[in-house]
Amino acid sequence: MTVHTRPWRACLALLSTLLAASALDAAPLERADLAAARELRQRALSSPLAYDLVRSLTTEVGPRFAGSPGDAAAVEWAVRNLERLGFSNVRRMDVTVPHWVRGRTEVSIVEPFPQKLVAVALGGSIGTEEGGLAAEVIQVRDLEELQALDDSAVAGRIVYFSQRMDRTRDASGYGRAVQVRARGPAAAAAKGAVAVVIRTIGTSNNRIAHTGATGYVDSVPPIPAVAISNPDADLLENQLASGRPVRLSLEITARELPPARSANVIAEIPGTDRSDEIVLLGAHLDSWDITPGALDDAAGVAIVTAAARLIADMEPKPRRTIRVVLFANEEFGLSGARTYAAQGSQEIARHVLAMEADLGAGPVWMIESRVAPETLPLVRQIHSVVEPLGVALGGNETSGGADIGPLRNLGVPVLSPQLDATNYFDVHHTVNDTLDKVNPEHLSQSVAVFAVAAYLAARADAPLPHLHPVDATR
Numbered sequence: 001m002t003v004h005t006r007p008w009r010a011c012l013a014l015l016s017t018l019l020a021a022s023a024l025d026a027a028p029l030e031r032a033d034l035a036a037a038r039e040l041r042q043r044a045l046s047s048p049l050a051y052d053l054v055r056s057l058t059t060e061v062g063p064r065f066a067g068s069p070g071d072a073a074a075v076e077w078a079v080r081n082l083e084r085l086g087f088s089n090v091r092r093m094d095v096t097v098p099h100w101v102r103g104r105t106e107v108s109i110v111e112p113f114p115q116k117l118v119a120v121a122l123g124g125s126i127g128t129e130e131g132g133l134a135a136e137v138i139q140v141r142d143l144e145e146l147q148a149l150d151d152s153a154v155a156g157r158i159v160y161f162s163q164r165m166d167r168t169r170d171a172s173g174y175g176r177a178v179q180v181r182a183r184g185p186a187a188a189a190a191k192g193a194v195a196v197v198i199r200t201i202g203t204s205n206n207r208i209a210h211t212g213a214t215g216y217v218d219s220v221p222p223i224p225a226v227a228i229s230n231p232d233a234d235l236l237e238n239q240l241a242s243g244r245p246v247r248l249s250l251e252i253t254a255r256e257l258p259p260a261r262s263a264n265v266i267a268e269i270p271g272t273d274r275s276d277e278i279v280l281l282g283a284h285l286d287s288w289d290i291t292p293g294a295l296d297d298a299a300g301v302a303i304v305t306a307a308a309r310l311i312a313d314m315e316p317k318p319r320r321t322i323r324v325v326l327f328a329n330e331e332f333g334l335s336g337a338r339t340y341a342a343q344g345s346q347e348i349a350r351h352v353l354a355m356e357a358d359l360g361a362g363p364v365w366m367i368e369s370r371v372a373p374e375t376l377p378l379v380r381q382i383h384s385v386v387e388p389l390g391v392a393l394g395g396n397e398t399s400g401g402a403d404i405g406p407l408r409n410l411g412v413p414v415l416s417p418q419l420d421a422t423n424y425f426d427v428h429h430t431v432n433d434t435l436d437k438v439n440p441e442h443l444s445q446s447v448a449v450f451a452v453a454a455y456l457a458a459r460a461d462a463p464l465p466h467l468h469p470v471d472a473t474r
């Protein structure tokens with residue numbers, strides 16, 4: 001009806017629809033940019049730089065947990081190497097980090113069939129009192145099963161969480177399983193448990209256990225928390241299946257020291273006519289204390305550093321500034337990410353895109369985004385250059401990564417090359433996260449994807465508008 005009575009209005013609506021559609025279809029990049037990006041892709045595939053950086057960081061620094069001497073050595077390593085590689089504006093941004101020290105962890109089955117278990121304390125666990133503790137074990141699968149129990153069944157006991165993590169390419173198995181590590185100790189303590197033991201949040205059947213941050217709540221006194229390896233979890237369950245009471249002993253000497261100083265390390269490849277705008281490439285410099293962290297996250301440090309370094313040699317030059325940020329203390333509270341995002345709205349407004357590498361050494365199998373609708377044609381063009389590397393195009397609702405999460409929540413657009421996590425959780429947060437797990441070809445493929453994406457975003461003529469901030473409290 002409206003069409004008949006007001007034809008001009010219908011015409012206008014049609015015209016604006018057509019204009020919007022053509023804006024979406026418009027190619028934001030010149031052919032020369034795409035040709036240069038293909039050249040960059042090939043250079044990345046044959047560059048040894050990323051692997052050399054992983055080898056250097058794991059060999060010369062090794063474990064670099066927040067607040068430790070290794071953490072300080074890693075900051076020195078990063079500044080030295082970024083300067084050596086010719087980056088501009090290499091600098092430290094001071095970050096205050098918590099300082100937890102693991103000490104010794106011993107876990108044994110005392111009854112009915114005494115055996116020592118392979119265990120590690122969860123990050124942030126309190127220590128036991130001197131001499132340790134011993135108590136009967138009650139098995140639950142997950143937080144839901146724990147909540148269903150009467151407090152009297154839990155009080156005075158050690159709660160054992162038996163849920164096993166699923167192996168997945170997109171890390172969703174980790175997201176599901178990690179809940180018991182993060183929230184299990186507080187939930188069990190609230191019901192009167194004296195300690196928590198979890199099946200390792202990992203996919204390896206080797207006798208290694210995974211650490212990772214746990215947390216407590218102010219209203220309930222904390223209790224010690226450890227993870228045991230998958231074979232040790234099987235052993236414990238077999239003893240529980242005997243129907244006889246199973247008692248465990250735990251001794252942990254972990255403690256919390258006063259906060260320490262660390263730093264985000266920042267370096268840039270300056271842009272040309274749009275140098276005020278920043279394309280951020282992030283990874284985290286710290287690792288857990290028990291591991292050299294080759295995959296987590298020396299690989300990410302290497303991917304973003306090598307990608308930026310390769311872009312610096314390109315013609316035409318990036319118009320926007322490529323900024324590498326190596327974040328402090330991702331593992332134990334995201335201290336570096338929070339400090340970085342607290343720079344003030346003017347500084348945050350300069351960030352037109354953020355990308356993060358923190359899921360191992362590749363290969364990249366999909367590229368996702370969280371950008372304004374008018375930026376989607378650019379994402380599609382980026383994808384067209386990396387598609388021959390076996391990369392699929394994903395959706396526009398990516399979470400991005402832990403360290404760029406605060407920026408994403410402030411509305412900064414995110415591009416997210418998804419690293420293949422199928423085997424990542426075999427070694428993640430364990431003593432086995434070592435250099436031999438890095439496949440140089442997969443690493444180079446990942447560098448190629450990050451480099452192409454950052455370069456084309458830094459070349460694109462169109463503005464890269466922010467999104468609405470996310471209410472992270474919901």
Ligand SMILES: [Zn+2]
Pocket residue numbers: 284296297330358359
């Ligand atoms: Zn990590």
